[in-house]
Every structure is written in C-alpha cells, then in structure tokens.
Amino acid sequence: MRILHTSDWHVGRTFHGHSTTEALESVLDALVAIVRERSVDVVIVAGDVFDSTMPASDHYGVLERTLSRLRGAGTVVIVTSGNHDSATRLGFQSEFARLADVHVITRPEQHDVPVTLEDEHGPVHVYGIPYLEPSLVRHRYPDVALKRHSDVLGFVMDRIRSDLAERGGRSVVVSHCFATGAAGSDVERDITAGGLDYVPLATFDGPDYVALGHIHGRAALSDRVRYSGAPLHYSFSEADKPRGAWLVELDASGLSTVEWVDLPIPRRLVRLTGPIEELLLSPDYTEFEDAWLAVVLTDDVRPLDAMPRLQRRFRWCALLEHRPATVHDDGVVSYAARIEQKSDVEIVAGFLEHVRNGRGPTNAEAELVGDAFAAVAAREATR
Known part of the structure; x- marks a missing residue:
C-alpha cells in the first residue's frame, strides 16, 4: 500500500497581509499530480486543514476542489482535525464524505476506531487522532488523569494498541502534536502553552508508521515517526526548509520504504541585508525582484518611506527591519x-x-x- 503523508495545509492563512490561497491551491494541484503519477492509494492530511476556526467560503472551495481531484485520481483520503481547525465545522457532513472514501476524523471518540483498508497483503488499519485538548476530553474519562496533551495521547495510544491487538494486521496512526525531538518554527509559538504540547516519542510505539502534523518543517523523529511539514512556506524562518510530502510504502510485513517527494515553491523566500540605496540600485539584486523578501536595512539613520521605495523595485517585499551597522549600546534590552x-x-x-x-x-x-x-x-x- 502506498501512502502520501501531508499536513498543515492552513487554507486561508495570510503571509504578511497577502493571501496565500491561490499559491496553496497550485501546490495542492501538484500534489494531486503526484498521486496520479505514483499510484498513491491513500492521502493523509494530519491536521490544520484550515488556518482559522471560521474559514471563509472560498477556503471551503479550495478544500472541496482538492478533495474532489484527489478522489478523481483514485486515492482514499483520510483527514484529521488540528488545533487551528474547528472540529465541528471541518467535520460537518463527514458521514456523507465517508461514503465517497473521504474520511474526516474530528470527534474524540473516533480515535480508536480505524479506517480499515485492504491490499493484496491484507488489512491496514489507519487510526486518526483528532487534536484532543485535555480540557475538552477529560470529562469523558473521569477515572483517568488527563492534565496534559502527553497524558491524553498516552491514554489514546494505549487504547489504539489494545484495539490493534484484537484486530491484527498492519497499522498507521495520524496525530497532530508537538512530539519531543521536533524542531519548531515561529508560526506555531502562539498555540504552545508551557509544556502542554510536548509528547514523548515513545508514546507512539507500536504502529508501522506514524504520520504527524503541527510542525511546519519536515522531520524524521525515527524511521517510522515523521512530520511532513506544511506544503507552503508560512514564515521567513522556514525559508530554507523544503516543501513536500512523505511517500510511504507498506509491504506484507509492515513499513517498507519512505521517500521524500518535493512540491513546487510558488515564490521563494529570501532575506536581504544592506543599505537601502545599494538594494535599490545594485544589479546584484535583480534576481530577487520576484521573491518574497525580508529586508534588514543597515543605514545609520532609518530611511524615510523605506517600504514603498523598496516595493517599487521588489513588489513582494513583505518584512522590513532597521538594524544600523553602528549602534550606540546603552545597556538597555527591550x-x-x-x-x-x-x-x-x-x-x-x-x-x-x-x-x-x-x-x-x-x-x-x-x-x-x-x-x-x-x-x-x-x-x-x-x-
């Protein structure tokens, strides 16, 4: 069975005030092409489908069109909710979607009820774990101490392992969390409360493959536990990180191979540093005129109207910082x-x-x- 692991689409996210919807849809079209070319059996989206709990109508349109194209390419789709999603809105009409082999898993009680698929080697059980905030699920299990996200995931993984022991066969787990060993980025800082989101890697012992979401850069925590990252760059801190998905193959005994598949980058992200006149006039910067730019100006005095002047040459200049080359150190830290x-x-x-x-x-x-x-x-x- 061939599985394409992706996550963190964040449909509707803006990039420094600019819409990313059109760019994201072009990348998702490329993902559909990969599904066709590589004969992918299952596409996994490990949470944060939307960027907001209240998506706009055109954001639903992006999701609807992409899911339709994926099904048209002959693949099963399994989607879980992330911390940015509204579980209720994402899960609306999920029972109807399931009839078309689009499995949208958002309800807490679904965590140990797998989507079971078949290939020539027998069943593959895919357990989708929606984002389970402790304060929203602990009332369901009053006899269990569920204070932190790690407590909740440890509890549900024990239930998954028990269910799998009865069913037998190969298994995949989908989860949206911050697993120990993952390198974060500034786009996720706003939804980390203390250490609540950190989950030990050993929590995911057992399944043949674990498809994680929540971190926007790809990461392999082990051979079988991985983050795919987001399909678009959503922060300049991610500029050097590749965009793509993991192509996972299961054989008769379990995990066989994992291959990284690149996705196109609609507009690259670049950091430029220097005095404003040099940036505006030097031909050395011509190649960056169509890139997203984060500019650090080193002029001793902050230039007037720096952003509009830069944008006349660099249309996609999105971030500006003044860091003079010569700084008086008064010992005060902001x-x-x-x-x-x-x-x-x-x-x-x-x-x-x-x-x-x-x-x-x-x-x-x-x-x-x-x-x-x-x-x-x-x-x-x-x-």
Whole structure:
C-alpha cells in the first residue's frame, strides 16, 4: 500500500497581509499530480486543514476542489482535525464524505476506531487522532488523569494498541502534536502553552508508521515517526526548509520504504541585508525582484518611506527591519527582546517574579496558569 503523508495545509492563512490561497491551491494541484503519477492509494492530511476556526467560503472551495481531484485520481483520503481547525465545522457532513472514501476524523471518540483498508497483503488499519485538548476530553474519562496533551495521547495510544491487538494486521496512526525531538518554527509559538504540547516519542510505539502534523518543517523523529511539514512556506524562518510530502510504502510485513517527494515553491523566500540605496540600485539584486523578501536595512539613520521605495523595485517585499551597522549600546534590552524566546507561561512567571520581588509562581500556580492558557486555546478551537 502506498501512502502520501501531508499536513498543515492552513487554507486561508495570510503571509504578511497577502493571501496565500491561490499559491496553496497550485501546490495542492501538484500534489494531486503526484498521486496520479505514483499510484498513491491513500492521502493523509494530519491536521490544520484550515488556518482559522471560521474559514471563509472560498477556503471551503479550495478544500472541496482538492478533495474532489484527489478522489478523481483514485486515492482514499483520510483527514484529521488540528488545533487551528474547528472540529465541528471541518467535520460537518463527514458521514456523507465517508461514503465517497473521504474520511474526516474530528470527534474524540473516533480515535480508536480505524479506517480499515485492504491490499493484496491484507488489512491496514489507519487510526486518526483528532487534536484532543485535555480540557475538552477529560470529562469523558473521569477515572483517568488527563492534565496534559502527553497524558491524553498516552491514554489514546494505549487504547489504539489494545484495539490493534484484537484486530491484527498492519497499522498507521495520524496525530497532530508537538512530539519531543521536533524542531519548531515561529508560526506555531502562539498555540504552545508551557509544556502542554510536548509528547514523548515513545508514546507512539507500536504502529508501522506514524504520520504527524503541527510542525511546519519536515522531520524524521525515527524511521517510522515523521512530520511532513506544511506544503507552503508560512514564515521567513522556514525559508530554507523544503516543501513536500512523505511517500510511504507498506509491504506484507509492515513499513517498507519512505521517500521524500518535493512540491513546487510558488515564490521563494529570501532575506536581504544592506543599505537601502545599494538594494535599490545594485544589479546584484535583480534576481530577487520576484521573491518574497525580508529586508534588514543597515543605514545609520532609518530611511524615510523605506517600504514603498523598496516595493517599487521588489513588489513582494513583505518584512522590513532597521538594524544600523553602528549602534550606540546603552545597556538597555527591550521588553520585546527579553520575551522573544519565552512561552506564554514563562512570560506570566516573569511578571509574577517582578511584582513579587523575585518570588515566582508556585507549582500549583504554574499548573493553573498552564491550564488557563490551554482552556483559552480549547475555546478558540471550538469556534
């Protein structure tokens, strides 16, 4: 069986104020072409299909057209919800979609009920785990301590392994999480509350392949546990990361091969540094006139109207920073710089230390803060 593992489509996301819808649909068309050319049996989308819990009508159109093209190419489609998705909206009419072999898995109770497919070697059970925020599922299992995302995934993976032991056969698990060992990017910082999203790699022991989503760069945590990353670049921090999907092949005994398949990059991302006059006039930068640009200006004095001037030459200049080559060091570090690499929980802890003359939060207070951020994220996910 041949499986194409993708994730994090983020239909509807903007890039520094610019729509990415048209570019994303062109990349998804290329994905459909790969499905045809490589005779893919199953396409997996491991969460974050949409970027918002309230997608616009044209964003639904992108998803509808892509799913139709994938089915027209002869593949089964299995989709799970991510933390950016509204499980209710994504899962609307999923029962009808299932009749067309498009399996949209968004309800918590579906985690240990596999989509079972057949090939010449027998059954392959695909377990889709929707994004399970602890505060939304712990009431279902009152006898189990489900405080963190790692607790929830450990619990559901035990149930999956028990179900698989009864069924027998090969298996694939789909999950949207931040597994230990994965390198993050700045586009996901806003939905990490403390350590709630970190899940030990050993949690996923057992299945023949684990298709992960949530991290926007490809990563192989082991031979059988991988992130595919997003199909588009959604941040300049991802500029050097390839875009594509994992082509996974299962044989009679389980995982056989895993191959990376590149997807096209509609517009490359480039960082340029220098004084504004050099960037505007030098022919050395002609090749970047059609690229997305993040520009760092090194002029000693901030140039007037820098962005519109740059955009007259570089239409797709999206990000501008002034970092003078000569800087007077007054020893003062800005608040933004101090918190740049801190999580939301760490920022709150730092505030408490400040107002309490150096005494940070107690363990109980830290847990309450973490739960509060998790609850906020959970409410956003259900809108």
